[in-house]
Each structure stands twice: as structure tokens, then as C-alpha cells.
Amino acid sequence: MRSSRTTPRLADVANAAGVSIATASRAMAGATGVSEGVADRVRRTAEQLGYVANVHAxxxxxxxxxxxxxxxxxxxxxxxxxxxxxxxxxxxxxxxxxxxxxxxxxxxxxxxxxxxxxxxxxxxxxxxxxxxxxxxxxxxxxxxxxxxxxxxxxxxxxxxxxxxxxxxxPDNLEGARSVTSHLLGLGHTAIAVAAGSRTLTTVADRLAGVQAALGDAGLDPGAVPVVEAPFTRDGGRECASRILAEHPATTAILALNDDMAIGCLTQLRRDGVSVPGRVSVTGFDDVAVAGDLAPGLTTVRLPMxxxxxxxxxxxxxxxxxxxxxxxxxAELVVRDSTGPVGSFVVDATTGAVAAAGRRT
The missing domain is CATH 3.40.50.2300 (Response regulator)
Known part of the structure; x- marks a missing residue:
């Protein structure tokens, strides 16, 4: 009996011999815990398949x-x-x-x-x-x-x-719930999420925490825009640009990792957008530079x-x-990148910003 693989693996031997991989491993190693009959069958199968034990592991x-x-x-x-x-x-x-x-x-x-x-x-x-x-x-x-x-x-x-x-x-879900609740407590309801690909479990878990906090506050999680880009600093810059263009009434950007949050801060600074006066920004992880940014990044601390x-x-x-x-x-760390909703008005149609009490 021959495996279809060029180089047979221990898993192929185990499957052909009708035993678990662990049993096949013990049999090939001559370890205890395997009957002689089973060990003989495994070794004969390995020989038939042309398997050579790789002992380096x-x-x-x-x-x-x-x-x-x-x-x-x-x-x-x-x-x-x-x-x-x-x-x-x-x-x-x-x-x-x-x-x-x-x-x-x-x-x-x-x-x-x-x-x-x-x-x-x-x-x-x-x-x-x-x-x-x-x-x-x-x-x-x-x-x-x-x-x-x-x-x-x-x-x-x-x-x-x-x-x-x-x-x-790491407790990604509870960490995301805590930072979302922090923003809600500051009066932010026009929140947008800067996220990596939702194919990643970390992104899915952190999004679940965001949605749980929104639901706890009686808000519709589905109404919060989630903008996806690479889970990197460049991705954060892309998200910030898209959020301001597509969702101009946003008052807080919740980035799902610090790298994206740093990218958001960079893009907002380039666009002349005040943080946190116009838009608050949060991250997740608390990387070493998070406290040294200007403004310091509000984030969720993981002991990496x-x-x-x-x-x-x-x-x-x-x-x-x-x-x-x-x-x-996961521990919430509050710094200067978040503050109460500012005293300004955003025209949802044009995106124009004016001081409260005036319309542009």
C-alpha cells in the first residue's frame, strides 16, 4: 500500500494502520504503552509506505x-x-x-x-x-x-x-467592550471602527466587544460603520481618510489595534483635524510608543x-x-487622544464643520 504523497508522513502511517498519530509515534519510537501486536502493525505499515521516522522533533x-x-x-x-x-x-x-x-x-x-x-x-x-x-x-x-x-x-x-x-x-472581547464604553461615556455616539480584515479572529472578537458595548447602551450596532483595511499603520491612514469622507459626522474613531490607531492619528494631523477636539481616537494593545505620541493614545493594554x-x-x-x-x-488606559464630544456642528450632507450655534 503506497501513500499518494511523495514523502509519507507519520499521519499517513497512522491512518493506514488504523491508529492515532500519538500511538503511531510511540510505536515507531519503541515507547511503552503500545501492545506488541499494534507496534508490529505500525512498523510494517511504515515500511510498506516507505516512511522514515523523523526524530528531530x-x-x-x-x-x-x-x-x-x-x-x-x-x-x-x-x-x-x-x-x-x-x-x-x-x-x-x-x-x-x-x-x-x-x-x-x-x-x-x-x-x-x-x-x-x-x-x-x-x-x-x-x-x-x-x-x-x-x-x-x-x-x-x-x-x-x-x-x-x-x-x-x-x-x-x-x-x-x-x-x-x-x-x-488575550481577552479581546472584554477589552473592546471597555474602550467602547469609555467613548460612549464621553458622549460619543457617532463612532466609526477602523478594522483589519474580518476574516481574522482577533478582528472578529474585538468587533464583538464593540457591538456588545453598543447593545448594552441601547444603540444599534449595525448603525456603526466598520471600515476595513490592512491591519497596519498604512491601513489606519486609509481608514481615517475614508471615515472622514464617507462618514463626516463621526466624532470618534475606534481602531482595533494600535498600529491602525497611529495611522489614524497621522492622517488626521495631515488633514488638520484636531484630536481629541474634533475627533477622538482609540487603539488596542498599548504598544511601547502609545504613551509617547502627541496626543498620548487611549488604548487597551495587553501585557505583550x-x-x-x-x-x-x-x-x-x-x-x-x-x-x-x-x-x-485587558486593561483600559485613558490618555489624551479621547475627550468629550466637542462643541461643534457637522453638516451631515456637506461635511462642513462649524462652532456650535452656527451652521456653515
Whole structure:
């Protein structure tokens, strides 16, 4: 019996032998917990398929690997830079080297990077950044990671829903609810959202928090415009321009990450729009520069470096019977980019702005 793949995987052996990947892995390694009859069947199947055991994924557990892999979406995004700093800090203390890969939020690129790191015999993998609402986009990566883990590799993820692994999970929903409630408390009801692609689970979760706060206040969540652009600084500039052009009565822009919020502030400054006098702006993450901006950015704080450390700690532990979960709280940080609704009037038709009591 031959697999249709050029290079058969352990998963192919397990499927052909009618056992789980974990059982196939133990059988190939000669480990205890597998009956001799089952072990013989697995080994015969592996021989028939031409499978050669790849033992490099066991190397960290055996003490022979000093390299771990870190997969991030955008290394230039301060969110991922700060997560990476936490991973690097812990790795340095453990005498480990970190190999970092960048995916650009592309599931195919992510899969290639995972395969590349495994091929380079890293002993553990940390995967940071949003997954995809459509679980099928991650199905192949999940299978690869399960095979890697079954062969002895260690895996932990940050902010992912569909990858079956130990996970550090920031509270995106409650964080977004809190920052939306802050804007509502300042009198803002003409709110627009600057969002990344709604195909990303992080965007979906944060939008759910925004909508929950609007619903709690008796407002129609569907009436709040959501403008999508790349989840980057350039995307934030694009969103700010579109919001002012398409929704001129907007008094607050709620950006779903700090990178977008910084882009919004840049574009508003270029357009001569006062923040927070004319438009308030909020972000999410509390990257290191958020407090140094002018004005300082109101945002939701996540302990990103700590999230990186926690994820690597999980990956370096002996695997549990079930994936472990490490929840991370989100804290509202109020700075100068938000204020009460200003004393101005916006003509909803022309977008013209005038002081209260006058019409342009």
C-alpha cells in the first residue's frame, strides 16, 4: 500500500494502520504503552509506505536542541515585536536560540514557515497572532502541528482558536467592550471602527466587544460603520481618510489595534483635524510608543512581552493530556487622544464643520 504523497508522513502511517498519530509515534519510537501486536502493525505499515521516522522533533525533550521557532504575522508591528522580546528574554535565560519567521497574515505563508522551522529541527514552536474565522484555512497547519507534536515537538500559540495546542488567550472581547464604553461615556455616539480584515479572529472578537458595548447602551450596532483595511499603520491612514469622507459626522474613531490607531492619528494631523477636539481616537494593545505620541493614545493594554514569555514557558513544559489555556486580561488606559464630544456642528450632507450655534 503506497501513500499518494511523495514523502509519507507519520499521519499517513497512522491512518493506514488504523491508529492515532500519538500511538503511531510511540510505536515507531519503541515507547511503552503500545501492545506488541499494534507496534508490529505500525512498523510494517511504515515500511510498506516507505516512511522514515523523523526524530528531530524529539530533540528538545532529549536536550539536544537549543533552538525554538517563533512565527509572527508582522515583525514590524510593535505588537509582535513586544511579544518577540518576551520570547527572546525567556529563551536567553534558558540558553536557547530563537528563529523568527514572518507570515504577513497569509495562511499559505504561515504553513510554509511552520514546515521550514520543523525542517530546521527546532525543538519547540510558538505561533503568535490572529487565526482565521474560517477554520479550513488553518486545517493543514493544524495537521502539521499535530504530527510535529506527536513526534515529540512542543507547540504553544498566542490568540488562536483553531490550532489544537497550549494557548495564551488575550481577552479581546472584554477589552473592546471597555474602550467602547469609555467613548460612549464621553458622549460619543457617532463612532466609526477602523478594522483589519474580518476574516481574522482577533478582528472578529474585538468587533464583538464593540457591538456588545453598543447593545448594552441601547444603540444599534449595525448603525456603526466598520471600515476595513490592512491591519497596519498604512491601513489606519486609509481608514481615517475614508471615515472622514464617507462618514463626516463621526466624532470618534475606534481602531482595533494600535498600529491602525497611529495611522489614524497621522492622517488626521495631515488633514488638520484636531484630536481629541474634533475627533477622538482609540487603539488596542498599548504598544511601547502609545504613551509617547502627541496626543498620548487611549488604548487597551495587553501585557505583550509577558504573553510571549508565557507562551514559550508553555511550549517548554512536558505536554499535558489536554491543551492548556492561559487567559490574559485587558486593561483600559485613558490618555489624551479621547475627550468629550466637542462643541461643534457637522453638516451631515456637506461635511462642513462649524462652532456650535452656527451652521456653515
Amino acid at each position: 524529539r530533540s528538545l525533550a532529549g536536550g539536544s536542541s537549543t533552538t525554538v521557532g517563533l512565527v509572527v504575522h508582522e515583525i514590524g508591528d510593535p505588537y509582535f515585536s513586544e511579544i518577540a522580546s518576551g520570547v527572546l528574554d525567556l529563551a536567553s535565560g534558558r540558553g536557547l536560540t530563537v528563529q523568527i519567521c514572518h507570515t504577513g497574515r497569509d495562511p499559505e505563508s504561515e504553513l510554509r514557515q511552520i514546515r521550514s522551522l520543523v525542517a530546521h529541527r527546532v525543538g519547540a514552536l510558538v505561533i503568535a497572532g490572529s487565526g482565521f474565522v474560517d477554520a479550513s484555512l488553518e486545517a493543514t497547519a493544524r495537521a502539521e502541528l499535530e504530527q510535529y507534536a506527536a513526534a515529540g515537538g512542543r507547540v504553544a500559540v498566542i490568540g488562536r482558536h483553531h490550532l489544537r495546542a497550549d494557548a495564551v488567550l 512581552a509577558e504573553m510571549g514569555r508565557r507562551a514559550l514557558e508553555l511550549a517548554l513544559r512536558e505536554p499535558g493530556k489536554r491543551p492548556r489555556r492561559s487567559p490574559v486580561g
